[in-house]
Amino acid sequence: METAFINSPLGITKITGDESGISVISILNDETEISSEIPEILGEAVSQLYDYFDGKRQDFTFKLNPSGTDFQQKVWQELLKIPFGKTMSYLDLSKKIGDVKAIRAVASANGKNPLWIVVPYHRVIGTDGSLTGYAGGLWRKKWLIEHENPSHQQSLF
Numbered sequence: 001m002e003t004a005f006i007n008s009p010l011g012i013t014k015i016t017g018d019e020s021g022i023s024v025i026s027i028l029n030d031e032t033e034i035s036s037e038i039p040e041i042l043g044e045a046v047s048q049l050y051d052y053f054d055g056k057r058q059d060f061t062f063k064l065n066p067s068g069t070d071f072q073q074k075v076w077q078e079l080l081k082i083p084f085g086k087t088m089s090y091l092d093l094s095k096k097i098g099d100v101k102a103i104r105a106v107a108s109a110n111g112k113n114p115l116w117i118v119v120p121y122h123r124v125i126g127t128d129g130s131l132t133g134y135a136g137g138l139w140r141k142k143w144l145i146e147h148e149n150p151s152h153q154q155s156l157f
Helices: 040-053 070-079 090-096 100-111 138-148 150-154
Strands: 002-008 011-018 021-027
Touching (some): 070 090, 090 100
């Protein structure tokens, strides 16, 4: 497993992966030294993340390898289907996986998503349009939604 730490507009981002794919992309709340060299196996992920933050990329094409239960994997696959610049409610996401009563389990799977931004759990909001629970902090969720669709600026919070 290789790891790199890069700067982003939202803080230091940790990227971990190997030849099987990227397994973790997370945002850190504390100061960590930025990697002076990026391991080759992580180079494409780092490049694509920089492009995303620069407004030059809407999707990611590097290989993913997140670790999770079958249910979590199912939820994360549905998250990948939410279009750039769009949002979806937890209730609608529960319906997509085939169980409207699984809303809490869906929310829990979102919170355990190890691939920040790439598997876009920031695009999932409350049924009433409110920003709800986000492991990276609601201010980051708001920033990401507005970054992807500036027209959301007036409607959030």
